[in-house]
Amino acid sequence: MELSEFKDFLESPINSLIKGLGNELKQIAKNRILEYQTIEYKKNFFAKTLLHRSEPVKLTDFYLPLHIVPYNNSQYYDKKIKRISTENVSGLFKKTNYITLIGNAGSGKSTIVKYLFINSVELKFKIPIKVELRYLNEYKSNLTDYIIDEIFLFLKLGFSKEIIDRLLNSGAFIFFLDGYDEINSTKKETITNDVDRFVGKYPSNYYLITSRPYTNIDTLPLFTNYIVCELLDGEIPAFVKKQLPASENELTEKIIKAISQIEGSSYKAFLSNPLLLSMFILTFQSYSEIPQKRSDFYKQVFDTLYSVHDSVSKLSYVREKQSGLSKEGFEEVLKLFSFISYFDEKFLFQSEYIESKLNFIKEKKNNIKFDDQKLIEDLQVAIGILNKEGVEYTFPHRSLQEYFAANYISNVSESNKIIILNKIKSIIEKRWFYVIDNHHFISLLSEQTYNSVVLNIAIPLLEEQFVRIQRNEIKTIDDKYDIFIKVFLTTTYVLQNSLRVESIHRDFSHNARPTIIIVGGRNREYFQIPPESKEVDPIKVEETYNMFCENGFKWIAEIQKNVCNEEKSDCDIISLI
Numbered sequence: 001m002e003l004s005e006f007k008d009f010l011e012s013p014i015n016s017l018i019k020g021l022g023n024e025l026k027q028i029a030k031n032r033i034l035e036y037q038t039i040e041y042k043k044n045f046f047a048k049t050l051l052h053r054s055e056p057v058k059l060t061d062f063y064l065p066l067h068i069v070p071y072n073n074s075q076y077y078d079k080k081i082k083r084i085s086t087e088n089v090s091g092l093f094k095k096t097n098y099i100t101l102i103g104n105a106g107s108g109k110s111t112i113v114k115y116l117f118i119n120s121v122e123l124k125f126k127i128p129i130k131v132e133l134r135y136l137n138e139y140k141s142n143l144t145d146y147i148i149d150e151i152f153l154f155l156k157l158g159f160s161k162e163i164i165d166r167l168l169n170s171g172a173f174i175f176f177l178d179g180y181d182e183i184n185s186t187k188k189e190t191i192t193n194d195v196d197r198f199v200g201k202y203p204s205n206y207y208l209i210t211s212r213p214y215t216n217i218d219t220l221p222l223f224t225n226y227i228v229c230e231l232l233d234g235e236i237p238a239f240v241k242k243q244l245p246a247s248e249n250e251l252t253e254k255i256i257k258a259i260s261q262i263e264g265s266s267y268k269a270f271l272s273n274p275l276l277l278s279m280f281i282l283t284f285q286s287y288s289e290i291p292q293k294r295s296d297f298y299k300q301v302f303d304t305l306y307s308v309h310d311s312v313s314k315l316s317y318v319r320e321k322q323s324g325l326s327k328e329g330f331e332e333v334l335k336l337f338s339f340i341s342y343f344d345e346k347f348l349f350q351s352e353y354i355e356s357k358l359n360f361i362k363e364k365k366n367n368i369k370f371d372d373q374k375l376i377e378d379l380q381v382a383i384g385i386l387n388k389e390g391v392e393y394t395f396p397h398r399s400l401q402e403y404f405a406a407n408y409i410s411n412v413s414e415s416n417k418i419i420i421l422n423k424i425k426s427i428i429e430k431r432w433f434y435v436i437d438n439h440h441f442i443s444l445l446s447e448q449t450y451n452s453v454v455l456n457i458a459i460p461l462l463e464e465q466f467v468r469i470q471r472n473e474i475k476t477i478d479d480k481y482d483i484f485i486k487v488f489l490t491t492t493y494v495l496q497n498s499l500r501v502e503s504i505h506r507d508f509s510h511n512a513r514p515t516i517i518i519v520g521g522r523n524r525e526y527f528q529i530p531p532e533s534k535e536v537d538p539i540k541v542e543e544t545y546n547m548f549c550e551n552g553f554k555w556i557a558e559i560q561k562n563v564c565n566e567e568k569s570d571c572d573i574i575s576l577i
Contacts, residue, residue, distance in 0.1 A: 053384035071225035103228030106275025126174035143194035171204025180211035214436030230272035298403035338404035410448035421456035435493040466552030
């Protein structure tokens with residue numbers, strides 16, 4: 001649909017919405033809502049991506065409708081489960097008014113939201129309202145006030161809170177609440193309660209919330225949880241063709257051929273992620289193979305962004321850098337800024353914030369000199385690693401910020417690295433779900449400095465749990481459950497290797513406890529510790545607990561031995577010189 005046709009599509013739902021108002025208010029309300037929706041439609045209809053950085057392109061030109069499946073934990077691993085297309089917004093809401101859309105980094109959640117926004121307009125389905133939840137990090141009041149004051153009153157969609165309340169109760173809206181995982185940890189509980197209250201107050205509207213996994217968003221009452229599917233092998237060629245213009249047919253075919261010749265399930269899994277596949281397309285001319293580590297792949301992405309022009313078809317052109325920094329200088333600034341902003345829990349940056357951090361960096365790093373505005377322009381225009389959204393900036397994808405932050409930590413001196421890792425360990429001890437909220441960052445960090453992470457985070461965390469057992473502090477079923485889950489979180493998310501303990505559930509909350517899988521001998525033994533201890537098989541719990549008692553410190557010794565063997569081999573090599 002072209003923009004010229006846009007207003008015709010909104011006439012019907014808007015007329016239905018305002019039918020209860022007086023004649024004069026009807027016309028004013030219609031004009032204001034049309035104006036707001038036109039602006040929002042443009043913002044979602046046109047988009048910049050890693051592959052389209054010079055100017056916005058139509059979303060429909062590059063979007064391949066993705067699929068979702070019910071997020072019923074073990075069902076997710078059932079390949080026979082029917083996938084649901086996101087091509088039609090009305091089809092998604094046939095069974096429920098409330099949807100939670102969960103997806104890993106780069107799975108395409110926000111792009112799905114953009115598409116569903118314009119699709120709802122084209123189908124005259126509802127009047128879409130999009131709220132990017134990261135804006136609430138700086139907002140002083142609650143979600144209801146934000147929607148009423150910052151959208152309806154500020155943008156003049158309503159004339160008073162009474163009229164707005166009547167409009168919201170009409171059920172004419174579909175709310176897209178995007179980026180639950182980008183809410184600061186200090187505000188998450190409050191905003192979650194705000195969402196619950198707002199939905200409860202205006203239940204006739206439709207709601208879709210997006211989040212990365214492991215944020216407990218799937219425990220929201222009323223909401224049906226879905227997870228974004230990875231691309232199937234047969235969908236990858238179609239996705240590649242969608243990303244490149246028809247004039248680049250030769251390059252498109254080369255990329256598709258190269259992907260078809262890639263062997264190994266880990267590579268296939270890598271390319272099933274839309275963002276990582278887009279990055280592979282971006283880097284293909286320079287790097288036709290995927291490295292083993294994701295962190296190395298992100299390094300390739302930066303190298304490509306730095307050295308090529310915005311257009312894939314003009315790879316010989318290198319845009320002039322205004323700030324005068326070398327490539328290494330840009331990289332160092334990005335690592336420092338990402339490290340600071342990531343631990344500030346900032347994912348959207350106002351100009352004042354960027355400038356204050358850049359000035360701090362220049363103050364502390366005398367070898368780096370640049371003009372703030374010229375550097376920001378370079379990062380935005382020449383390299384394309386910062387996107388401007390209104391008056392604020394953001395990375396093209398949060399995973400790039402995580403990569404640079406992890407890369408900074410991996411390259412500091414060992415003494416400073418220990419200080420940082422000890423602080424991360426302290427954060428985990430206070431808030432264990434940190435490791436699942438930040439699992440992508442921790443994964444990138446472990447890839448780049450594994451031994452240090454093992455020695456300074458994983459082993460101390462495991463020792464603390466097994467010392468509790470040794471001291472006979474564990475008395476109840478809940479105490480034993482606490483041990484199991486902390487060992488699981490440490491081994492799975494910090495060590496990146498599940499040690500004797502796994503989970504078939506992907507949700508971790510006190511209201512929906514996971515099924516713990518204890519790996520013993522040749523067969524996997526399953527048992528569940530639910531909230532009601534009377535439902536627990538006490539014999540099975542005792543068997544597992546005894547296994548922890550017997551083997552806990554042996555497992556730690558095995559880990560330490562592996563690390564020491566690697567360090568000894570390095571010593572042997574160094575001795576040669």
